[in-house]
Amino acid sequence: MYTHKRINNFTSNSSDPTSTTRTQTSLFSNMYLLTMLQAFVTITLVMLLKKLITKQNNKKLSLPPGPTGWPIIGMILAMLKSRPVFLWLHSIMKQLNTEIACVKLGNTHVITVTCPKIAREIYKQQDALFASRPMTYAQNVLSNGYKTCVITPFGEQFKKMKKVVMTELLCPSRHRSLHQKRAEENDHLTAWVYNMVKNSGSVDFRFVTRHYCGNAIKKLMFGTRTFSENTAPDGGPTAEDIEHMKAMFEGLEFTFAFCISDYLPMLTGLDLNGHEKIIRDSSAIMDKYHDPIIDARIKMWRDGKRTQIEDFLDIFISIKDEEGNPLLTADEIKPTIKELVMAVPDNPSNAVEWAMAEMVNKPEILLKAVEEIDKVVGKERLVQESDIPKLNYLKAILRETFRLHPIAAFNIPHVALSDATVAGYHIPKGSQVLLSRYELGRNPKVWADPLSFKPERHFNECSEVTLTENDLRFISFSTGKRGCAAPALGTALITMMFARLLQGFTWKLPENETRVELVESSHDMFLSKPLVMVGELRLPEHLYPTVK
Template identity: 95%
Template sequence: MYLLTILQAFVTITLVMLLKKLITSRNKKKISLPPGPTGWPIIGMIPAMLKSRPVFRWLHSIMKQLNTEIACVKLGNTHVVTVTCPKIAREILKQQDALFASRPMTYAQNVLSNGYKTCVITPFGEQFKKMRKVVMTELVCPARHRWLHLKRAEENDHLTAWLYNMVKNSGSVDFRFVTRHYCGNAIKKLMFGTRTFSENAAPDGGPTAEDIEHMEAMFEALGFTFAFCISDYLPMLTGLDLNGHEKIMRDSSAIMDKYHDPIIDARIKMWREGKRTQIEDFLDIFISIKDEQGNPLLTADEIKPTIKELVMAAPDNPSNAVEWAMAEMVNKPEILRKAMEELDRVVGKERLVQESDIPKLNYVKAILREAFRLHPVAAFNLPHVALSDATVAGYHIPKGSQVLLSRYGLGRNPKVWADPLSFKPERHLNECSEVTLTENDLRFISFSTGKRGCAAPALGTALTTMMLARLLQGFTWKLPENETRVELMESSHDMFLCKPLVMVGELRLPEHLYPKVK
């Protein structure tokens, strides 16, 4: 009898629980994934991805076909969510920033980060938090930015001196080559205290063979850091290198290590032996910072990949924006004329433009904002990985999903920008008294925001604005003979200008103002 009572109670409880679950499931509306193609079991849309290169154009074409500002494509077991709407982007990077604060684990990022020991591309966790704190508090804080002003000023003068020599000797200037190496020189000066990896600097101020090899390796690695490699979505294929991506990343990383590591190893030794005691650059900061017990906070295995990561982060975005801006202005002389008039009004022709002039160069910065908007350096931001299930714009985003904010789509969204495909700097002038290059509302992306945003927007602003200002103030530019317009086409495989911009320059200032190469 007692046993029967227990059994009846158990059955009753079970029935009540089942009934409750049934009622709950009926009442609860199922939240669907964002719209997108279904794909095959296990492999998802990988076959279509492999046939559709570059992948970013394929993903954007899917969104256009579906007429959606958020889409989901399954690659292997990973949901890849693409976003072209600023409102949805703000929901992700502002309202739910902590939830989307991780990065994917890929072959390329593992190689570059030495097993995820860095800041930018390391998945969320204790190592990321440690390195992010070091970078934010010790390297890119306002005090450090002011402290390193003289090093940046040296590189601004070096750029002007190098351009002077090119204009005097041949007149012809490859803007892609110049802008990339100016940015590379600046970050090398801040990081290592030197602009060149060669013992014998080029007499005209240009890069050496070593610096060119280093720059080419950086851009090769940047192009494949997140490139929809098949083994990133089907990990069992890692090692087969079916895309050829793995070898490219290993080789590019090794070239950068070849130039960075001897400097880092020698500097660590100098600090340990007491032969160096003064902090002069970022590398010194990394080596000298201590933990609570007074021991070095960072190991060489953490310093080396973090420096590589930060050196890689500097050249592509500013150089791309300035090259596109110059190309657009040559085709629209009225914009170029207004920029020159602003420089003449704010700075004049009796001194060179300096960082202290940046707050007043609103039209020059509006030109750069428009270049960032219309001609982003990459189609997507680096992926944000969901740390748990989430709901975004009413859609279900599963844990582990890769969320890609479309720089291309945000900046060209016709619901946000009138006449979005036209280059119109004036659209940025009516918003506030001082124009800034950052865009907190994510209507386009210059330097991203949130926990995974750009760590040094002040440095990015200084490099980008000074580069364009020095190019415009010091020289008059025109196209080579027999050319009347720049073909404003993107490359077939990335977002860079299809052909490097080459122009002919003439001196615009009194000759005594141009610095000499040191």
């Protein structure tokens, strides 16, 4: 009892405050160290656990199936021996019986996809992760160092140019305001074909459809359909326009043509497969015709001699930033215009040529298409853009053509901005993803009797057939952040071209020919031989416009 009291008295009545403070400080210090130690151990365990889980997940997630290839160069040697490359890539997928594959070219993983479900997973569910483009020699040349919209990798420049294109050039109000220029080119097409039919009867559909599309985009872009001072009296293209068109298609063909230096950059400049020179020459020819017009127009706006917007070029030049200064430089305007001019002719012209070839072999489809035009429009006026919503069978034919005869084997590559998981496979950052236009449209899991040309398959419960395909069962104008920027313009051009050719003329094959050989070229998706047919007038002559 005494002892206990003494201790309590000693504890409570201690007269040494310094000792008490030291004791308390020591206790707090020990508690702080213990807490820090516990936190450190906890964080360390969490990190080790996360690393272990990640390591286990990485083991579970493998690359899509595909050939292993050699160190450093991957499957480059096989690619060089296997031209065209798109046939080689498709053959690999068939051998492996897979709808997603991975082929390593240099240090780049090239992911090919033939399944609409996987395509939607990439282009819809993970669209933002695959919103970039590869960096290639051709793109660098054509885009003036990646200053454009369509083929420029994801970044601030891409976002700037896409905003300009989408909000200023291709918005609905601008599409409506430029209707008259498109109408002029529709009449010019009818007048030009009328002259050919009257003079010789023979018409090269590839030549006509390509130049109609070229004329239309030149009229929208520059306000003129020709680069020549002297126009052809029958309405056909001049030598300058033909040279320009040839350069455009060569540029398109070799922009994403599996150039060896794009996968092994140390070979850039050696031009081992000749792609680099073709791109430089094609770009230079287009610049030869575009740049003088652009430079002169910029000067006119600067000097106040032009103040009204009449075409796309005027829009590019007149756009201002927040401080009232020109938003775009000439170095941005020139390659962007070149890119947009190149983007128009190939898809519509290819589709109309193939559609006509298919219909000549199936006269019942041709007859039904013409009957629809006669029912909707009649024979007392020419078909106009306002008739497009009612021409559902024509659009079903075009949809079927996009499905069965795409313009290219693959779409423009998308690049993964970070590691991703697709269909249970690991897709590394920087991988190039290619959707197979060819196999998407012929996938037997999606399409019954996929190799047959059946426009009726595209009719559904909707009252109007459209050319866009958002479910990626085939590709018409693509979709997503890097999809086609102008489906309305594309729909107007291709449908009007198709309708005017069917309404104004009756078509048959030349003498001694009974069928068109529906075979693709050995190196691309075009018809192996240009479609040539003989036309006859089917409307009163006073309805046909004259060349202006």
